[in-house]
Amino acid sequence: MTKEEYVETINRISGTDVRKCMKCGKCSGRCPAFKDMDIKPHQFVSLLVKGDVDALLESKAIWHCLSCMACVERCPRGVAPAAVVEAVRDTVVRMQGNNGVKAEDIPPVVDELIPQQLLVSAYRKYNK
């Protein structure tokens, strides 16, 4: 894909209009995963507006977003930063060999208590 196609794809599958952002930073003010994110929620929006695909696709933050919707809930402009993060993560994991969770990673973390829900949701979020 070309850079423009990436921008188009991310915009389309995010389903949110990033141009409505007024750069208030409320999303990042609320984000519980803020400190673990190399690119912050508001930057996902502004980088997409700018079309800086490289920065987005290389971001590590896509593996730390909790999809807790706090940013979506509070955006005064009706923008959904979490949907942009998800669109970027989907764009990344849909590429060959980019799955975030490898099968061999699982057994060591499985303990007595771990609920199916965790494995299913992590697979859905991180893998194609």
Added chain:
Amino acid sequence: MQEVTTEKKEFVPNIVAFCCNWCSYAGADLAGSSRLSYPANVKIIRVPCSCRVNPSFILKAYQQGADGVILCGCHPGDCHYVTGNYYARRRMSLLFSFLNYMGIEKERTRVEWVSAAEGQRFSAVMNDFVKTVTALGENRKLTDLRVKEGE
């Protein structure tokens, strides 16, 4: 039978433009004072507001042999009479469905918002509209045939 190929004149459409007094008519004046030309077959009727234009005026124009009708008013929100152009817009959308039902090409009728400052736009809109109607050719559907007897 006429020889179509030799006798056919270049088709020049006859176009009626309804312009509201406050914005579009003034826009047309500005086009004039800025010497921005558009074809001479566009002729303007001044109305106080686009909402004064009864759809029947437009049907009358077609019946009388007009090939295209354009209605120009103030931009939405800028109406001198506050909400007149919204009424016009609603009525025109009904008229469009009616014309569509009658089989009149929808491109023959147009609604455009032109402000008093948009002389450039007025001329551009008219040039474009004349081009569109010329491409469509003569309006035959609604014309009262008696009107064209003199040809």
Added chain:
Amino acid sequence: MQRIGVFICWCGSNIAATVDVERVAEIMKSEPGVVYSANYQYMCSENGQQLIKQAIKEHNLTGIVVGACSPRMHEATFRKAAEAAGLNPYMVEIANIREHCSWIHKDMEEATEKAVVLVRTAIAKVKLNAPLTAGESPVVKRALVIGGGIAGIQAALDIADAGFEVDIVEKNATIGGRMAQLDKTFPTLDCSACILTPKMVDCAQHEKIDILSYSEIEDVKGFVGNFSVTIRKKARYVDETKCTGCKICMEKCPSKKGLNTFNMGLNTRPAIHIPFAQAIPNVAVIDPEQCIKLKTGKCGICQKFCGVGAIDYEQKDTFIERQYGAIVVATGFKPISLESFNEYGYDDNKDVITSLELERLMNAAGPTNGVLLRPSDGEHPKVITFIQCVGSRDTSGCGKPYCSKVCCMYTAKHAMLIREKYPDTEVHVFYIDVRTPGKNYDEFFRRAVEQYGVDYIKGMVGKVYNENGKLMVQGSNLIDNEQVTIESDLVVLAAAIEPEPSVRKIATLLTASIDTNNFLTESHAKLRPVESPTAGVYLAGMCQGPKDIPETVSQASACAAKVIGLLVKDKLKTNPCVATPDEMMCNGCSQCANVCAYGAITYIDKEFRLGGGKTEVRRVASVNPAVCQGCGACTVTCPSGAMDLKGFSSKQIMSEVEAICKK
């Protein structure tokens, strides 16, 4: 038989260079109905006009067409000329053969042909013109001001100073409005009460001003120059003419737990009270929801102690009907409800307050006598965090889409005053943008930062929560790309403002238009910013859009100028090109009244003769020519085709269409 005269202007070479004016004039001579046709170099000149006047007289013309420049240019000139020659000015039509013809076409043949069609079209129209006379309506020389805040006060004073009677109708028990609640005012930091209360006193003492406090607009009839307004004077249970404002009743009243609305509910007040010390009128009012006597019939202590016998528990609402020539709407604003903004913890934490509450906390006449103390425990707050844009610029549906305009400045003011008075206090401000256009405004804001060391943080707050007795303000700092949490003692929210909700009812009564945010709409955003599209109604202050005190005062004075300009006239000339119904065709369906933006159409029951001595009463539309603006919306809406517009009748427009289309 119509006798039409045609006058083709050369406009020097402006028309004559591309239109063969002589040929056009010649062709018109053989048009049916035309008895005279001429051309001249400059029709608008003295000589040109003379030519027209002479022709009208000599040829006994019944109508004239001038082929010249745009009617927007010289229609009035030619109408005057016609009138001078004894022809009704509305028997003049202009064919625009300059702007719409000679100036945009190069080919002489083509332009001449078009000019012929345009002149013919004008002839077709003028044949159907009817003589029209501008009507007259009388002007009642009294103005009504709705709302007694600074906007209403200023407008009333200016109108009264010009010598006209003014009534101020204020729904609260005192005039003064929001400004009376403020502590200091930006950018000069003078005390609000010090500059406002003298004006309130001026109002009370002005012989031309009548203050109707604790009153509301009940009904409005009539139109520009002659409104008839019904005002409800709510029962205050105190005789205004007797009460001296001695306040003994307040002291003795046993029901003292009512929320003091003037202090934004930060403390309490008795059931019988005077809203604040400098209230105008300085007369008590009883809150019937709180008064023991009015609720249970037992008590009556205030009556017992009142030395002048002013207390009247039997008082009822009364209605006054008055006539006005003009109405100024100055209903003001209120801060929005914060129920959709629970992330800031306003409902859960006493120490999260709004800016207007802070105004009261800092005001020397406020609940803390001007000492800044936290509402929860009465301690001095050491760290204060301000949050701007709470509900402003919000398109998510929780708040308002507009910028409230005053918050940036008053937040800077608050921050500065706190740092000035309590230098050991740390002040933080979360902002999205700082907007300070205005004379000395940005300098003012910069002073807060540079001189007073207020910490401005570009970013927005995501959550305010209570932890170990501290208010934790968690937000973003976009400049440093950080998330910060500020341990605060007091959090101040710059809540968005919205028009006072009662304005909706008033707008409906006045048929004044209102936008989706409940702000009243001005007639023209740039050129008629103080007039409502409804003639005779003027707008001042926040009811028209967010604005600060200087702007409000300017707008109020501008309103006053407009009102004075109206009231000095004895009679108003009305535009004769108005809608008129054919009563025989009208079926009384109300559709025309529904589309009329001006409320010009009403319905009357009229008796019609049916012949044979029988009569029938039918409901038919009636247009008030003084109010109708002549847009024509009703003419198209009318399902029976009964409504028509003088000067632009359906027949006239149809004949123009025909003339253009004829080949």
Added chain:
Amino acid sequence: MKISYYPGCTLKTKAKDLDVTARLCAKALGVEMEEIENWQCCGAVYPMATDEIATKLSAVRALDHAKHNGGKLLTLCSACHNVIKRTNEDMKTNDDIRFRANNYLQLDEPYGGEAEVLHYLEMLKTVVGFDNIKKAVVNPVKRKIGAYYGCLLLRPSGVMAFDNPENPTIIEDFIRAIGGTPVIYPFRNECCGAYVSLKNSDLPKQKSKKVLMSAKEKGAEEIITACPLCLYNLQVNGEGTLPVKYFTELLAEALGVQV
């Protein structure tokens, strides 16, 4: 009364307690939860990407089943509730998703969001009524209890329409109904760390700790939740700060229902 019930994967295995207590309590309160046939895992997270259709189909199947069986679909696990409710909204309002999902499924009659998704808590509130629960309590839970909502039940509030997203009250009302004292603490609507536990256990550790500390600071003696993943994260990362239970366990205790 009978009501179609969607249990979800975890309630059949690691969160059996949640499922079993819920069913027994419902029965005691006069509601029979009828497990729908052939349900499939909802996927545990709502796929936000607008082009994801296949991952929403299991939710649509369950919804369509409920549409033909009483019109209501009862959920219990917060994640299932979130996925199914949001998918239902898509089917109701998003023409593109509805068209494509129906194209895949080829149901006898296209599904257009007709079913109503009801969380067990909403069922307690609107179908049974907290007042009736109060009357049925034999063994009041006289403890100070912190309700933990997490994110899935509340957000996005426009779609979930569950409660006030910043100041919810439904679980507090529930706690009062079973005789407990609700403890309101600011982190009850913050995320526990969710699925990120699998890749980065630090973040859930911090987040869960913060939730528990916040509840403890305000005086809670225990925490209740409706989500197996929240329970897991809070238990594993809480290191015994506070006991964490399913809300239905306390309901069973209060109603005297023997498990």
